[in-house]
Amino acid sequence: MISAGEIRKGALALGAKRQAAILANLDATPVYPIDQTVAVSYAVLWHKARQIGHGIQAKDHSADCWIAATAIALGVRLLTGDGLYRGAPGLSVEIIERAAGEGAADP
Numbered sequence: 001m002i003s004a005g006e007i008r009k010g011a012l013a014l015g016a017k018r019q020a021a022i023l024a025n026l027d028a029t030p031v032y033p034i035d036q037t038v039a040v041s042y043a044v045l046w047h048k049a050r051q052i053g054h055g056i057q058a059k060d061h062s063a064d065c066w067i068a069a070t071a072i073a074l075g076v077r078l079l080t081g082d083g084l085y086r087g088a089p090g091l092s093v094e095i096i097e098r099a100a101g102e103g104a105a106d107p
Contacts, residue, residue, distance in 0.1 A: 002034075002063050002066045002067055002070070003031075003067050003070065004026060004031045005063075006063060006067070007022065007026050008023070008026070010022075011023055011026075032070060032074060034066065034070070035073075037073045038066075038069055038070050038073040039069075040073075041069035041070070041072045041073040041090075042065060042066055042069035044090070045057075045065060045068055045069050045072060045088065045089060045090060045091070046065055048089035048090065049065070049088060049089055052089065054087060054088055054089065055084055056068060056084060056085065056088045061084060064082070064084055064085070068085055068088050068091050068093075071091060071092070071093075072090050072091055076092070077092040077093065077094055078091060078092065078093045078094070079093075079094050079096055080093065080094075080095060080096065081095065081096050081097070082095075083095055
């Protein structure tokens with residue numbers, strides 16, 4: 001659910017054609033709710049990240065932590081253009097290159 005919100009938030013800043021394409025893809029993609037398994041994954045990820053000083057545990061990255069926890073709970077690889085996720089404990093992640101002028105650069 002949080003990922004869908006983040007995608008929709010980002011799409012609002014785009015032109016109508018690109019926004020429509022992104023939202024059509026999102027509408028065709030399964031959205032997983034936060035359940036107890038995801039909540040446990042969040043708590044474990046947050047504590048492990050704090051122990052090693054990984055940025056995903058920072059207060060301003062709470063949504064990112066929930067996104068990562070959902071991927072961990074589902075046992076899937078997270079595809080992202082955000083380098084913040086690199087090295088997050090227990091997360092399988094693939095950092096994808098963004099097209100020029102698309103979104104923020106990796107931290």
